[in-house]
Amino acid sequence: MKIATYNVNGVNGRLPVLLRWLGEKAPDVVCLQELKAPNEKFPVKAINDAGYQAIWHGQKSWNGVAILSRLGTPKEMRRVLPGDPEDLHSRYIEATINDLLVGCLYLPNGNPAPGPKFDYKLNWFKRFTEHTASLIASGKPVVLTGDFNVMPTELDVYKPERWVEDALFRPEVRAAFKKITDQGWTDALRKLHPHEKIYTFWDYFRNAYGRDAGLRIDHFLLSPNIEKKLVAAGVDREIRGWEKSSDHAPVWIELKD
C-alpha cells in the first residue's frame, strides 16, 4: 500500500499538476493540505474521475485538508483536532481505510515568532500531542501525515543557522516534534534514510529549487505496531520542477500488506 502526502497550495489552481501526478504515480491513499477552497469548491468530480474517493474539510481562502483513496471511500473518524472548540481552522481530518487509521494534518506555520501565531502553533502542537498519545493507547495501526511545518533536525534544513529564530525550527518546536516521536512514533523517511539530505519544500523565489535550498517539513509518523511494515519511502521531487507546481513536493511511503 502506497500512501502519499502533498501540500498542493490551492487545490483548484493545482488541479492539472495534481491529476498528472496521480495518473503517473497512482498512490493508493493521498493526504492533501492547503486546499484553499471552501467545501463546495472541492474538485470532487475530477478526483472521482481519476479513480479516487475522497473526504475533505475545506475553508475559504486558507488551510483545508483532504484524504483520497482508490481502495474504497475513506470512513471519516473526525474532521477537527480535539481540545479547542474555538479553533475554526481546517487543519485536521482523520479516516479509516480498510483497517488503517490515517490522520491528515496541516500544522500551523507560527511565524512571526514570538507572537500570537507562534502561541497558536505551540498550542496546536500540545493538542496534537494529546491526540497522538490517545492514538497510541488505542492500539490501532495509524499513519499520521501532512505538513508539520517543522524541520526536526539540522539535517533537514539547507542552512540551519539561518533558521534558528524561525517558527519552523525554533528549539521549542523541534522539542515538540521530538515529544511526539518519543511516544513511539517512527519518522518514516528518517527511519529508512537516516543520514541523507531530504527536502520536501523549496521556496518559489531566489531559485530555491534550482539551488536545492530546501526544507524537510512534510512527514510520515507510523504507530509502533506498523513500523515493521515500512518497506520504502521517498519524495517525488521532480514534481516540484513542473510548470505551475506547488512549493511542496509529494512525499510517500510504502507499507507491505
Place this chain on the structure above:
DNA sequence: ATGCCGTGGAAACCACGA
C-alpha cells in the same frame, strides 16, 4: 536578512505562506 513568488479573494491591493 529579505515575501524577491504564488494563491485566493476582493477589489485593481491585501493577507498569508515558510
